[in-house]
Amino acid sequence: MEYIFTLKYQLAEQDCDQDALVERLGAAGCDDGLVGVGQPGRLALEFSREADSAEEAVRTALADVKHAVPSATLIEASPDLVGLTDVADFVGVSRQAMRKLMLAHRATFPLPVHDGSASIWHLAEVLDWLKAYRNYQIDPGLLEVARMALEVNIAKEAIRHPVSSQGRRDLLTA
The missing domain is CATH 3.30.70.3400 (Alpha-Beta Plaits)
Structure with a gap:
C-alpha cells in the first residue's frame, strides 16, 4: 500500500x-x-x-x-496536528459542516490539543471519532498514517x- x-x-x-x-x-x-x-x-x-x-x-x-x-x-x-478545515478537507466536507458536527457533539468530540481562536486536534483521534460515532467512511491508509x-x-x-x-x-x- x-x-x-x-x-x-x-x-x-x-x-x-x-x-x-x-x-x-x-x-x-x-x-x-x-x-x-x-x-x-x-x-x-x-x-x-x-x-x-x-x-x-x-x-x-x-x-x-x-x-x-x-x-x-x-x-x-x-498528518497529525490539524484544524477543522484540515479535517474537513481530509473527509470531503465543508469546514462549516465539520464545525457544526463538533459543536453538536461537544460531549463526545475529541478534545483539542490546543483550544483557542485556532483550535488544533490530533487527526487520528478525530478520524477515529468520525468513523465510530458518525459512521464516516475513512480511508484506512490515511487513518493508519x-x-x-x-x-x-x-x-x-x-x-x-x-x-x-x-x-x-x-x-x-x-
Whole structure:
C-alpha cells in the first residue's frame, strides 16, 4: 500500500547546502520524498512510500533521513496536528459542516490539543471519532498514517521532555 506523510526537520548549519542535501537524501533511499527547503535551516519531506504498513513506511523514512542527515532533528511528523478545515478537507466536507458536527457533539468530540481562536486536534483521534460515532467512511491508509504520525510525535516529545511516568500521572491527577 502507498502511504503519504510528511517529516519536518531542523537542520544543522553544516547541512544547509540544498543541492548536497538532495543528493544525500536520494542516495539514502528518500527518492520517494518530495524535498522542501523553503525556510532556511529547515527540511520538509513529503513521502509517498510503498510499504506493508504505515509503521513500516514511517519508520524506514525516519531511518533513511537519519542515515542521510544524521544531525537533523525531527520537528514533526504529519498528518497529525490539524484544524477543522484540515479535517474537513481530509473527509470531503465543508469546514462549516465539520464545525457544526463538533459543536453538536461537544460531549463526545475529541478534545483539542490546543483550544483557542485556532483550535488544533490530533487527526487520528478525530478520524477515529468520525468513523465510530458518525459512521464516516475513512480511508484506512490515511487513518493508519495519522495514527503513526501521532505516535512518532508523542515519542519525539517524550524524548525531548523526559519526565517519569509517575510524574506525568501526578501532574494530571493533582
